[in-house]
Amino acid sequence: MTNKNILITGGAGFIGSHVVRRFVNEYPDYQIFNLDLLTYAGNPENIKDIERKPNYHFIKGDIRDLAFIRNIFVENNITDVIHLAAESHVDRSITDPFVFIQTNVMGTANLIQAAREHWEEKWDGHLFYHVSTDEVYGALGATGLFTEETRYDPHSPYSASKASSDHIVRAYHDTYGLPVLISNCSNNYGPNQFPEKLIPLFINNIVHRKPLPVYGDGLYTRDWLYVIDHAIAIDLVFHKGKTGETYNIGGFNEWKNIDLIRLLCSIMDKKLGRPEGENAQLITYIKDRPGHDRRYAIDAGKINRELGWKPSVTFEHGLDKTIDWYLENAEWLSRVTSGEYRNYYEEMYGK
Ligand code: NAD
Ligand code: TYD
Numbered sequence: 001m002t003n004k005n006i007l008i009t010g011g012a013g014f015i016g017s018h019v020v021r022r023f024v025n026e027y028p029d030y031q032i033f034n035l036d037l038l039t040y041a042g043n044p045e046n047i048k049d050i051e052r053k054p055n056y057h058f059i060k061g062d063i064r065d066l067a068f069i070r071n072i073f074v075e076n077n078i079t080d081v082i083h084l085a086a087e088s089h090v091d092r093s094i095t096d097p098f099v100f101i102q103t104n105v106m107g108t109a110n111l112i113q114a115a116r117e118h119w120e121e122k123w124d125g126h127l128f129y130h131v132s133t134d135e136v137y138g139a140l141g142a143t144g145l146f147t148e149e150t151r152y153d154p155h156s157p158y159s160a161s162k163a164s165s166d167h168i169v170r171a172y173h174d175t176y177g178l179p180v181l182i183s184n185c186s187n188n189y190g191p192n193q194f195p196e197k198l199i200p201l202f203i204n205n206i207v208h209r210k211p212l213p214v215y216g217d218g219l220y221t222r223d224w225l226y227v228i229d230h231a232i233a234i235d236l237v238f239h240k241g242k243t244g245e246t247y248n249i250g251g252f253n254e255w256k257n258i259d260l261i262r263l264l265c266s267i268m269d270k271k272l273g274r275p276e277g278e279n280a281q282l283i284t285y286i287k288d289r290p291g292h293d294r295r296y297a298i299d300a301g302k303i304n305r306e307l308g309w310k311p312s313v314t315f316e317h318g319l320d321k322t323i324d325w326y327l328e329n330a331e332w333l334s335r336v337t338s339g340e341y342r343n344y345y346e347e348m349y350g351k
Pocket of ligand 2: 196220
C-alpha cells in the first residue's frame with residue numbers, strides 16, 4: 001500500500017467523523033490530517049477514540065482562508081483530499097445563506113486551488129474527492145430516480161451552494177486535468193448527527209416529550225442511508241472510483257416523513273416503556289419550509305455495478321442502532337443541545 005498524506009476536511013462533523021475513523025483504522029500507512037473549524041456542528045468528542053493514533057493529526061482551521069490552506073498543503077505534503085467540510089443544514093441556509101456560499105463555494109474553491117498549486121500539474125498519485133449531496137438534483141415527482149445524468153436543479157441556498165461547488169470541482173478536472181471524483185449521496189442517519197436534522201431532532205424531542213414539528217403535510221419523501229454505509233462507499237470510491245466520474249450513493253430506502261416519524265414514535269414507545277401511541281401524540285404539523293423539495297430518491301445502480309457497493313444495514317436495524325446510540329449517549333446530546341442550540345431552536349420552532 002502506498003503512503004499517502006490525506007487531508008480530510010470536516011472530520012469532526014457527522015459523516016466526516018465516521019470517514020476519518022474508517023481511514024485511520026483501516027489504513028495505518030496513510031497519514032490522516034483532519035481539518036475542521038469546529039463550528040457548532042463540529043465536535044472533537046465525535047472522534048475521541050482515535051485522537052491518539054499515530055497516523056491521525058487534527059488541524060483546527062477554516063477552509064475559507066486560502067493562505068492557511070496553502071500552508072497546510074506545503075507543511076504536510078498533502079497527496080490527496082477528501083472534502084466533507086460544509087455548512088449542511090437546509091433550514092440554516094434559509095436564515096443565513098451567505099455563510100453557505102462562503103464555506104461551501106469559496107471553501108471548496110480554495111481547497112482545489114491549493115491542491116492544484118501544490119501538485120504543480122503533476123497529477124499522478126493525487127486525488128481530490130468532493131463529497132456532495134443528492135439535493136443538487138432538485139425535487140422529484142411521485143416517480144423516477146436521480147441518476148448521475150440528472151440535470152442539476154437546486155432550490156435551497158444549501159443545495160445551490162453544493163451544486164456550485166460540484167461545478168467548480170468538475171471545471172478544475174475539465175480545464176486543468178486535475179484528478180477529481182464526486183459522489184452525491186442521499187440523506188444520512190446514524191450516531192453523532194447533530195440534532196437539527198430530522199431523525200436526531202425527533203429522537204431528542206421524544207425523549208423530552210417535546211412537540212415533533214412536522215413541516216407542511218408531512219408527505220415529503222427522503223431516501224435514508226446509514227452513515228457507516230456512506231463511509232464504506234466513500235472508501236470504495238476513493239480507492240476504486242474512475243477519475244473524473246460521479247457516483248450516486250443511496251439507500252434504496254424511501255420514506256414519507258410522516259411514516260418514518262410514526263415508526264420512530266412506535267419504536268421509542270417500546271424502548272422508553274411508554275404506552276403504544278403515546279409518542280405519536282407529540283406530532284405537531286407546522287408551517288412548511290420554503291422551497292421544500294417534495295421527493296429525493298437515488299438510483300445507486302452505477303456504484304453497485306461498477307464498484308460492487310450496496311447498503312450493508314437494513315433501515316430497521318440501522319434505525320434501531322441509531323436510537324440506542326442516542327439513548328446511551330444522553331450526555332453527548334445534552335452537551336450539544338445546551339448553549340447556542342437553544343437560541344437556534346427557539347428561532348426555528350418557538351419556545
Ligand atoms: P456536519 O454539519 O455534521 O459537519 C460539517 C463539518 O464541517 C463540521 O465538523 C464543521 O465544523 C466543519 N466545517 C464547517 N465549516 C467549516 C469551515 N469553514 N472550515 C473547516 N471546517 C468547517 O455535516 P455532515 O452532515 O457530516 O455532512 C458532511 C458533508 O456531506 C457535507 O459536505 C454535506 O454537504 C455532505 N452530505 C451530507 C448528507 C447528510 O445527510 N448529512 C448527505 C449527503 C451529503
Ligand atoms: P432534514 O433532516 O433537514 O434533511 P433535508 O432537508 O436535507 O432532506 O429534513 C428531512 C425531512 O424532514 C425534510 O423533508 C424536512 C423534514 N423536517 C420536518 O418535517 N421537521 C423538522 O423539524 C425537520 C428538521 C425536518
